[in-house]
Amino acid sequence: MSLTTAPTLTPSKSNRSSLRWAxxxxxxxxxxNLLALVRIPTSLVFAVIQPVMFVLxxxxxxxxxxxxxxxxxxxxxxxxxxxxxxxxxxVGTAIGLAEDLQRGLIERFRALPMARMAVLGGRTVADxxxxxxxxxxITFVGMAVGFRPTGSFxxxxxxxxxxxxxxxxxxxxxxxxxxxxxxxxxAQAMTFPLIFPLTFASSIFxxxxxxxxxxxxxAINQPVSQCATAVRGLMLGSPHGASTWITLAWSxxxxxxxxxxxxxxxxxxx
Amino acid sequence: MFRxxxxxxxxxxxxxxxxxxxxxxxxxxxxxxxxxxxxGEVFGLLGPNGSGKTTMIRILSTILKPTSGTAxxxxxxxxxxxxxxxxxxxxxxxxxxxxxxxxGFENLRMIGLLNHMDKSLVVKRAHELLEQFGLSDAANRxxxxxxxxxxxxxxLGAALVASPPLLFLDEPTTGLDPQxxxxxxxxxxxxxxxxxxxxxxxxxxxxxxxxxxxxxVLDHGKIIAEGTxxxxxxxxxxxxxxxxxxxxxxASRGVELIRELSPTPAIIEGTVVDLTxxxxxxxAADVLRRLDGAGITLAGLALxxxxxxxxxxxxxxxxxxxxTEFLADEAPAGRRGRKART
Numbered sequence: 001m002s003l004t005t006a007p008t009l010t011p012s013k014s015n016r017s018s019l020r021w022a023x024x025x026x027x028x029x030x031x032x033n034l035l036a037l038v039r040i041p042t043s044l045v046f047a048v049i050q051p052v053m054f055v056l057x058x059x060x061x062x063x064x065x066x067x068x069x070x071x072x073x074x075x076x077x078x079x080x081x082x083x084x085x086x087x088x089x090x091v092g093t094a095i096g097l098a099e100d101l102q103r104g105l106i107e108r109f110r111a112l113p114m115a116r117m118a119v120l121g122g123r124t125v126a127d128x129x130x131x132x133x134x135x136x137x138i139t140f141v142g143m144a145v146g147f148r149p150t151g152s153f154x155x156x157x158x159x160x161x162x163x164x165x166x167x168x169x170x171x172x173x174x175x176x177x178x179x180x181x182x183x184x185x186x187a188q189a190m191t192f193p194l195i196f197p198l199t200f201a202s203s204i205f206x207x208x209x210x211x212x213x214x215x216x217x218x219a220i221n222q223p224v225s226q227c228a229t230a231v232r233g234l235m236l237g238s239p240h241g242a243s244t245w246i247t248l249a250w251s252x253x254x255x256x257x258x259x260x261x262x263x264x265x266x267x268x269x270x
Numbered sequence: 271m272f273r274x275x276x277x278x279x280x281x282x283x284x285x286x287x288x289x290x291x292x293x294x295x296x297x298x299x300x301x302x303x304x305x306x307x308x309x310g311e312v313f314g315l316l317g318p319n320g321s322g323k324t325t326m327i328r329i330l331s332t333i334l335k336p337t338s339g340t341a342x343x344x345x346x347x348x349x350x351x352x353x354x355x356x357x358x359x360x361x362x363x364x365x366x367x368x369x370x371x372x373x374g375f376e377n378l379r380m381i382g383l384l385n386h387m388d389k390s391l392v393v394k395r396a397h398e399l400l401e402q403f404g405l406s407d408a409a410n411r412x413x414x415x416x417x418x419x420x421x422x423x424x425x426l427g428a429a430l431v432a433s434p435p436l437l438f439l440d441e442p443t444t445g446l447d448p449q450x451x452x453x454x455x456x457x458x459x460x461x462x463x464x465x466x467x468x469x470x471x472x473x474x475x476x477x478x479x480x481x482x483x484x485x486x487v488l489d490h491g492k493i494i495a496e497g498t499x500x501x502x503x504x505x506x507x508x509x510x511x512x513x514x515x516x517x518x519x520x521a522s523r524g525v526e527l528i529r530e531l532s533p534t535p536a537i538i539e540g541t542v543v544d545l546t547x548x549x550x551x552x553x554a555a556d557v558l559r560r561l562d563g564a565g566i567t568l569a570g571l572a573l574x575x576x577x578x579x580x581x582x583x584x585x586x587x588x589x590x591x592x593x594t595e596f597l598a599d600e601a602p603a604g605r606r607g608r609k610a611r612t
Contacts, residue, residue, distance in 0.1 A: 021386050028383045036371035039412060104367040108428075111331040113356040114384040 022115035029109075029122020030129065033096060037130055043092065047130055051085040051138050058205060059145045068207050071236070075150070078142035079159065079232040080204035085138055086131045086167035087199055087224060090174035091191045093127045097178030098187035101269060120175055120262055128168045135160050151237030159234035162247060166227045169251040172258035179265040198224045203232075223250040281342075282436050282467040283307035283330060288339035290325050290491075299325040301491035302339070307469050307484070309435075312462050314482030314499075315471040322491040323471035324364065327440045330469070331361045344436055357385070360429030364441040364471075368413045368424050374400055375409040377424060378431055385432040392431070399427040403457065419450025426457065437461065439470040443477060455480055475576065479503075487585060494585045503576070509550035513557060514570035515541045527560045535584075541569065546576060546584060 037043050058066075058077050068076045100106050100119070109119055139147075139160075149156055174191060181187035201215060202208075202225040211219055219225055227247045233240020283305065290300040300322045307313040315323045328334040330343055332352035341348045344358040368377050375396055382392030400409045403423040413421060422442065429437055442458065443451040458481055462468055472478050478485055479499045487495040487502070495502060513528070515521040521541045529536040531553050532545035547553040550573040561568060576584075 024386070025384055028380055032369060032372060032376075032380050035376065036369070039371045103370075104363060105369060107328075107333060107363065108361065108367045108381075109384070110333045111356060111359065111361040112381065112384045113353050113386065118384075 018115075022118060022121075025115045025118035026121040026125055028114075029118050030126040033123055033126035034129060036096075037092075037126070046092065047089065047134055048137060050088070051081060051134060052141055054081055054084065055138065055141055055145060062205075066206055071238075072146070072148075074142070074146045075148060075236055076232065077205065078138070078147040079235045080228050081142070082135055082138055082160075083163050083166075083224065083228045083231055084199045084204050085134055086163050087170060087195065089127050089131045089134065089167060090171040091188060091195065092130070093123055093171045094174040094178035094181070094187045094191050095184045096123055096127075097175055098181045098184040101179065102183050116266075117263065120172075120266055124168060124171050124175060127171055128164060131164055131167055135164065149235045151233075151235050155234040155237065159231040162234070162244060163227055163231050166223070166247055166251045169255035169258070170223075172255055172262050175262040176258060176265050179262065179269050198222060203228045223247065223254070226250065280308065281306045281345075282309045282311075283313070283341070283343055283469055285326070285330065285341040286339055288326065288329060288341060289337045290322075290329060290334065291337045298491050300329075300336070303486075303488070303491070303493055305486055305493070305496075307467060309467055310462075310465060311484060312458075312468045312470065312482045314478040314485045315469070315488060316473075316475065316478045316485055317471070317488035318473060320490075321488040323488055324440055325491075326488075327361070327438050327469070327471060331359055331438050332356055357432075358434055358436060360432065360434040360437045362422075362426045362429040362437070362439050362442060364444060368416075368421055368428065370414045371412055373410050373412050374405050374416070374420075374424050374427075377413060378427055381428045382431040387432060395431055395433075399430060403427050404453075417450075419446055419453065422446060422450065422454055423457065426454070430461070435465075436467045436469070439468060441471055441473065444473065451477075489585070509547055510574050510576050511545045511547050511550060511554055511557065512570075512572045512574065513543045513545070513561075513568060514572075515543070516567055516569045517541060520566045523564070524561050524566050527564055527566075528557050531556060 037047065055078070058081070059074055063073045063077065066073055097106075097120075100123075106119060115121075151159075173194075177190050177194070178184075178187045181190055197218075201211070201219045202222060203219065204224065208216055208219045208225065223246075226243045227250075229240050230243035230247045232238070233243065284307075285303060285305050288300050288303045289298065291298050303322065303326060305313070305315075305326075315326060317323050325334065329336050330341055330348060332348050332355050335349055343355045346354045346358065348355050368374075369380070372380065378396035378399060379392050382395060383389070387395070397406075397409070400406050403426070405420060405424060405427070408416060408420060413424060416424065426439070426442070429439075439458070443454050446454065455477070458468065458470075462481075468481075470477075470481060483498060485495075485497065485499050485502060486493050511532075513524070515524055518541055521538065521543060525536055525538060525543050528543070528545065532547055537544040545553070545557075554571060554573060558568075558571070
């Protein structure tokens with residue numbers, strides 16, 4: 001019949017162009033999330049000021065009582081803080097998605113001919129981009145307070161890439177949390193029981209042998225510790241065993257399970 | 271692609287026997303709704319909160335799948351080809367879902383890009399819409415700073431970026447001040463003149479009356495009346511005559527004398543009796559004569575336009591309640607019901 005207007009709207013699509021559009025959608029959503037990041041003061045504080053506070057806190061206040069054999073504490077600390085910061089970034093993933101859902105923005109997206117996965121893809125990619133920025137900033141802040149990486153420049157870059165990949169894969173779990181929470185405040189609260197044991201019962205700030213015996217098996221083997229060990233080893237040029245490969249294995253395992261979980265939750269709630 | 275998908279249909283929207291349940295069938299938000307919207311017309315879904323209006327819009331805009339029943343939009347099946355449907359519709363929601371952290375321009379650009387429009391075309395179209403809706407001066411301000419009326423206009427603009435032939439407007443003026451409401455009505459009328467088909471939901475009879483040629487009244491997920499607004503009004507009578515008695519004794523005595531003057535049942539609440547009548551002033555005079563003759567003095571007498579409440583009282587015998595609990599069920603994951611309206 002007289003479909004005079006509708007057919008002119010969009011040409012039919014081949015598979016290749018639909019992949020191109022999916023990428024374009026992810027970038028459009030990512031760009032929107034990054035604009036929001038720089039415009040909301042609290043999210044900037046959360047992303048940048050908080051890790052700087054951690055650096056200062058552990059460098060100058062707690063650092064004096066923490067002794068790590070064979071290494072300057074500041075050199076031990078900064079790689080750890082970098083890992084902690086990139087993992088903490090995933091809290092933003094959860095909060096951002098919970099907010100979009102709460103405000104009805106995801107509802108609007110669902111009525112658009114955009115790629116379904118772009119909302120989650122765009123969010124996690126934006127948070128990855130933010131992490132890249134934060135890693136650079138904290139590297140310089142670390143150097144200002146005495147951090148002197150003794151490994152090569154190439155392995156420093158490798159260390160940064162490793163933790164960014166690891167944090168990205170983990171962030172899909174937090175995307176799930178954000179979509180499962182009734183609102184952004186709850187989403188934030190729900191992330192803490194996950195993130196605190198992973199970042200503090202780890203080798204990020206202290207040597208695991210200084211912890212009580214019952215905690216050590218968890219603290220040594222949990223993925224964040226493995227990542228911290230690998231990143232520290234690469235940055236300082238010190239031995240770190242198989243931790244790089246273990247971290248990569250955790251990353252692949254995490255995204256293989258968490259991404260489908262988050263996607264299923266997205267379908268369910270939105 | 272469109273030609274293949276599009277069945278032979280003269281209707282912009284054709285929904286047949288749509289049922290949608292929530293909570294494993296406990297709540298029937300839509301209970302067998304059939305409606306047909308002709309191309310180029312403004313079609314109104316009228317009903318109180320929780321009557322199923324929003325659920326219907328969400329199904330037609332592919333956000334929600336019907337439990338049973340079929341629906342085509344622009345001739346395309348909403349369940350089988352949701353993406354093709356999405357390319358042919360615009361949706362402006364009840365909650366003015368614009369991104370608060372983006373400027374007006376950025377919001378429109380984002381929606382245009384997500385509609386896979388050409389970049390330069392998006393920019394041109396965004397400025398065009400901002401101009402058309404009186405938002406040019408605010409184009410580069412984040413929408414956080416916008417008033418409720420400005421947000422609604424931007425929201426409507428976002429629905430129009432891709433120039434869809436069919437618009438869904440879910441309570442476009444709920445919560446707006448009278449001036450912003452008038453502005454928005456004028457904009458919608460302008461769109462319709464330009465050939466856009468509009469399906470709108472509203473709680474306001476006045477709004478339905480002004481904008482919609484064809485109306486469906488929903489209550490508890492069922493259609494309880496349909497027709498043109500004129501037909502519905504005629505059915506209801508054009509005027510409500512509200513008689514206030516001095517006390518309940520007078521009211522029960524008086525109502526016997528005057529109830530036959532109304533073609534629909536008189537509605538009694540305490541000392542107030544509402545009659546729906548065709549020729550208000552003549553009936554009012556008659557009421558006064560009859561009651562005066564029986565020695566009953568009145569505390570008040572008023573003539574008014576029938577409201578949505580009157581429609582509901584007349585059609586269903588119950589009030590158009592605000593079923594907020596139900597609304598929360600209807601919203602995705604019970605979230606939106608909690609959000610304050612702007």
